[in-house]
Amino acid sequence: MFSNLSMGALGLTADLPTAIDLAAKHGFGGVDPDLGYLSGLGGTSAVSEFASSVSEKGLRWGMAGLPINVTAPGTEFAQQLAELPAKLEVLNAAGVTAVGTWVRPMHDELPYRRNWALHASRLSLIAELLADSGIRLGLEYIGPKTFWSTERFPFIHSLGEALELIVEVGAPNIGLILDSYHWYTAGESADDLEGLSDADIVSADINDARDDRERDEQQDLDRRLPGATGVIDLDGFMSALRAAGYDGPVKVEPFMKSLAEQPVDDVLADVSARLAKAIG
Template identity: 70%
Template sequence: MYSNLSLGALGLTADFPTALELAAKHGFGGLDPDVGYLRSLGGTTEVQRVAAEVADRGLRWGMAGLPVNFTATAEEFSTQLAALPDHIELLVAAGVRSVGTWIRPMDEDLPYRRNWLRHAGRLALVAEILAGAGLRLGLEYIGPKTFWSTERFPFIHSLAEARELIAETGADNIGLILDTYHWYTAGESVADLRSLSVSDIVAVDINDAPADRERDSQQDLDRRLPGTTGVIDLQGFMSVLRDLDYDGPVKVEPFMKSLAERPIDDVLSEVSGQLDRAID
């Protein structure tokens, strides 16, 4: 596995050339692609040049976002699906191998089974398009009870449910985005992770939780840097990834507004060190 820089996940902003410089400077193993920047380059040749520059810096790509909303109206979903091939073309030209999104864990109108059928059908359609380009899709379940309980019908918010949904699609290019925060808030254990194979995992996010809240009171957008409070069993989580020989990206996603108030070099030096300690 390798440490991955995702400025957006840290609440930081910079243009892609600056992000590339920062990733190399602070010893990250990879960085997320910026599709908007790639599109601005105007053609495949320039996209491939940027990809070569990333590789020359000793960096790998992380995961790109999936520009499809699985809870959109039928008309909106159809429009997003039609636009997906152009998005994929950029990613393929750059050598990006995976895209990811999250599963909204509740719905105000659709009961669980109807929401399940909607997601399974739409996921299968998207997975088929991605498979034609050799791309994998990572799905992230969302664990905090304070989030999934806010609308009338709770939906998928656990590892077991996410795996069942993926199996329902019949697609072999869909896997999981594992996040320590959602693993913890879903009440899951190392034993749950040990039921996975390495092919089940597309990407990994790590973080910690505030120590002054019980598990069911944790807020999705208020986390901590990994290993700083000890609420989440990061060591146990990472030990499973090592045992599986997971070789994908690992990024930090703390949702801490205070990080943007600090010098960016200081933040990235700290985050890079935390990732290195977690991965080693």
């Protein structure tokens, strides 16, 4: 495993070159790529040259965002799918090997099985294009009940459901984005992670939960830094990742607005230290 800097996940703003410099300065092992920035470099040769400079700083790429909205209206989805190969060419030139997205855990109009069929069919199309480019797709389930219960039809919000969807799609390049917060709010334990392998996991996020709320009261966008409260069994989560032989990026995603009000170097020094302690 390696510590990975995602400025957006910390609620911080910086262009990719700045994020790269900050990641190197504070001892991170990697940094999330920015497809928008890479696409603006003027061609694959320039992208490859830029990626080489990242490697020279001792950094690896984390995970890019999937540039497709899986639940978009049909026409919009078809257009995004048609535009995907050109974007994958940029990611290939940069040496990016993974993209990720989250599964919206509810829907106002589609019952569970219809929503399941929509996801399975569309993810199959996306995974095929990604496989042609040697890129993996990570899927993140969302655990908080305060989120998935807000619309008429709850959808996937647990590890078991996410794994079932991956099996149904049947693409070997699809795996999980495991987030300790969603794992906790879904009521899961280290036992639920037993049996996973590195091939099942694309990326991992760590964080903690507020200690003044019960599990079903936790809010998706109001978390704490890993180890801050001890509500989440971070040792159990990380031990399960080690047992799985996971070798990918681990980032911090607390959604704490207060971080943006602090000196960025102070925030990143703290986050880097927490990641180093968790990874061991």
